[in-house]
Amino acid sequence: MLKIILKRVLQIIPILFIVVTLVFGITRVIPGDPAAVMLGPQASADEVMKLRDELGLNDSISKQYGTYMKGLLKGDLGKSYSYSESVGKLIKETFPNTLILASCSIVLALFIGIPLGIISATKQYSIFDYISMIAALIGVSMPIFWLGLMLVLVFSVNLGWLPSMGMGSMDNGIGDVISHLVLPTIALSTIPSATFARITRSSMLESVKQDYVKALRAKGLSERVVIWKHVLKNALPPIITVLGLQISSALSGAILTETIFNWPGMGKLIVDAIGNRDYALVQGAVLFIAVIYVAINLLVDIVYMYINPKVSYDSVKGGS
Template identity: 40%
Template sequence: MLRLLTKKLTELFLVLFFVTLIVFFTFRLLPGDPAQMRLGMDPAPEAVAALTIEMGLDKPLIVQYGNWIADVVRGDLGKSMFDGKPVTELLADKIPKTFELAVLGALLSIMIAVPFGVLATLNKNSWIDKLARVFSLFGFSIPAYWLAVLLMLLFAYQMHWLPAGGYVSFTESPSGHMKALVLPVVTVGIINSAQIFRFLRSGMLEVISQDFIRTARAKGVSEWVVIGKHVARNAMPSLITIVALNFSLLLSGMVITEQIFAWPGLGWLMIQSILSRDYDVVQAAVLISAVFIVIINLIADLINAWLDPRIKYN
């Protein structure tokens, strides 16, 4: 297990290093001068040049990258180029909002996908299996923005049950906070449950067809013990992998969902910062997203190694 952990940590640092290279140099290829955008329409060339020097954008890109990495290692993610706020302060405000939405959306997707997946597996090619597959095809096919708008039109504008969007602090109004969460959480949960269902069903069907399952049934082991003890445990690694992947992607920023429902999370912050060419904010947001992704996948790999000794030994 220690050897596996060492290997995964090495891969983690290599991934983060390449992420810093890609986000830093790719973002600077985008058109638009941050200094000019900050000064507004038709600024004086002298003012643009002075602000460019002040922001450190006059130095060679490799020097800018080195300075940024040195600051990140010291825990300094920089300041916003437009409002002067520390990036850590902005992230501390946005990340909990995205985390809350991602956790609730992931839990809802698991609550939908796991029962459907088990029932579809136990009743292969029955009407239950066909209904579940139609639902998963629906979740795979529809765009997230279309489902979000559909739910908004139905529950906010037609029935007037829920707010169409916006954020309400829990301390300000617990009921308002929960109502504002419903539509984005349902959108995320439905979209992601389709992927989890497909992986779980295919994984369980693969395990059920193996010889040791037939042997357990031949010995008279009850069906529920076969499914719960043997099939579920052996299908668990694929389920954990897809759940971890979906959750890490949710944490990295649900850009579309947050934009539609005006949820001020990490995805919303990234879009606003990209549009305004706020380099430090975008770089820090992408880097934090990458850290979330690699750590969550590392945890998933360690859990899978614990569940399946073959992974650990290999």
């Protein structure tokens, strides 16, 4: 197992190198001049050119890339053009907010999706099964940006029950923070909830058909013990794999949610950086998310191998 883990860790290096190179190239073809954006429309051509020299934007692309890679090797993500602060500091300030939102959405999705999938599997072809799976299909297909806007329209604008913008403040009490968290959490948890419901139902149906389940029932164990203690345990590997993917997707998918609800996290930071043509901040933030993404997938692979030692390296690779 240690050899497989080491091999997986080594595979991360070229993946991150490709991500860095692609993001660097993409930022350079985004229309707009960072210097012109920073100085505003009233700036003269000489002022723009001077700022470009200071930022190193007049250097050749190869030289800019080389300078950026040297900084990365030293652990320096660069300095933000628009905030005049290090990219690492900005990520450190905003990532906890994204982590809070993503964690709450995943926890909510687990509490909704897994029980829903289990009940649907135990009541296969029932009215509940049909309704829950149709709801799951709608949930998977529903765009986050549309759902977010509808939540704001209904619960904030029309009913006035919940705030729609910002994160709230602990100075106003924990209730203020929770009320600001409700709508973005619901929006971000919809797709994971539907995904967990569908994969749990599928995995449970596959496990419940095994011979050991018939043997457990023949021993006189209650259906509740058979389902929740034995069948669910054997149905966990696919669910854990999907859990890792959904955590990664929640962190990256928070970009739209944070933008809609003005949540001060990394997603909004990236959107603002793109608008400001802040190359360094976009590159650093995307690279950080990529590192989190591959780290979570690696952790899922390790957990998968632990709970299912018979799994082959090929299947682990395919699950990532």
